[in-house]
Amino acid sequence: MNRISHYRKKANVSQQALAQKLGWIQPRLANYETKARTPSLADSRLIVNALNQLGILCSLDDVFPPENESK
Template identity: 40%
Template sequence: MNRIAEHRKQVGLTQLQAAKLAGWGQSRWSSYETGARTPDASDIKKILAVLVQFDKNVNFEVLFLNENVAA
């Protein structure tokens, strides 16, 4: 499980807003949040690039390893 949705909501973005910032459609972003689709390395970078714009403490460990690791 990942914490993409939790952090997206925390920074005040909708799925559609986050997806547009990543250059995707809303359904693609949603599929990563729900775990229906597993992001590859380049998609993880895009997800992080979107979220880190609003929260500098977001990193791979925080999103995917469920650890509260500061950047």
């Protein structure tokens, strides 16, 4: 489970805008948000860093909660 969409919306940015900030194309981010693909640890850290730069203070565990906490 991930909460990318939750925090992205909290930052009031579109998928396109966040993807651009990350240097990605929008479908890549959409695939992560819909859980069609799982981001690597490095990509997960990039996402959290980008959200923090947008003013949303969150941690890796906030955006990507450990399995036992997501149930």
